[in-house]
Amino acid sequence: MPKTEADLMAFLAELGIAVSTIRHPPLYTVADSQALRGEIAGGHTKNLFLKDKKDNFFLVTVGEDAVVDLKQIHQLIGAASRVSFGKPEMLMELLGVTPGAVTVFGIVNDRENRVKLVLDKDLMDHSVINAHPLTNEATTSIAAADLIRFVEATGHDAAILKVSA
Template structure:
C-alpha cells in the first residue's frame, strides 16, 4: 500500500517532530481563520512574519507550495518562470492538497510538507518572508498559529526530505 492510506499527521505529531529536532516553537490558539484578512486581527498578539500559502500545479501535474509574506503580491501569470514550472500554474485541487499536505483549504502551511512523504510538492519560500527572524504558520489546522525561527523552518523542511527553495517570488 502507498502512503495515501495513512492518516495525515496532527499538530501534535508536528510538535513532537519539531521537538525531536531541537527546534523551539510556540503556538497560540485562536478562532479559525480562512483568509489573510481574517487573521490580521492576530498581528498584535503574534509578532513576526505571517504567511500566505499558494498550492499550485502546472500542466504536467507538478505541484508547488509558495509560502510568502501575508501581504505579498504574486503574479500567477509569470510565477512559473521563477519556480521552474513546466507551464503557467493554476491552483491545486483540495483533494490533492489533502492527499499531499494533509490539510484543508484555509489551513495550508509550509508545515504540511511533514505529510508529503513521497515529495510530490516543491516548496518555495519567498526571500522577503525569510528576512523575518520569526515566521508564523498554521500547525496543520487553521485555529492556531505556530511561531518558529526562520532558520529553524528551513531545518524542519530539510528534515522532511524536501529542499526548501528561497526565491524572490513576489513583486
C-alpha cells in the same frame, strides 16, 4: 493518515526546534488573521498550493501582504507551464490539510516528495515566521533558521526565491 498537529509538534521537538503556538478561532483568510497582528510578532504567511499542466505541485509560501503574479510565477519556480491552484483533494492527499489551513508545515505530510516548496526571500528576511500548525485554529511561531531545518528534515529542499513583487 496525515500527521496531526500533535505529530508535528513531536517532530519539531525531536529536531530540538522550539516553537510557540497561540490558539484562536479558525482563520480562513489573510484578512481573518490580520486581527491577531498585535499578539503575534514576526512574518505572517500566505500559502499558494499550485500545479502545472504536467501535474507538478508547488507550495509557495510568501508574506501575508505579498503580491504574486500568477501569470509569471511559473518561470520563477521551475514549473513546466503556467500554474493554477491545486484541487482540494490533492491538497489533502499531498499536504494533509484543507483549504483555509494551507501551511508550510504541511510539507511534513508529503512523504513522497511530490511538492516543491518555495519560500519567498522577503518572508525569510524575518527572524520569526508564523504559520498554521496543520490546523487554522492556531498559529505557530518558528525561527526562520529552524523553519529551514524543519523543511530539510522532511526530505525537501528549502528553495528560497524572490517570488513576490
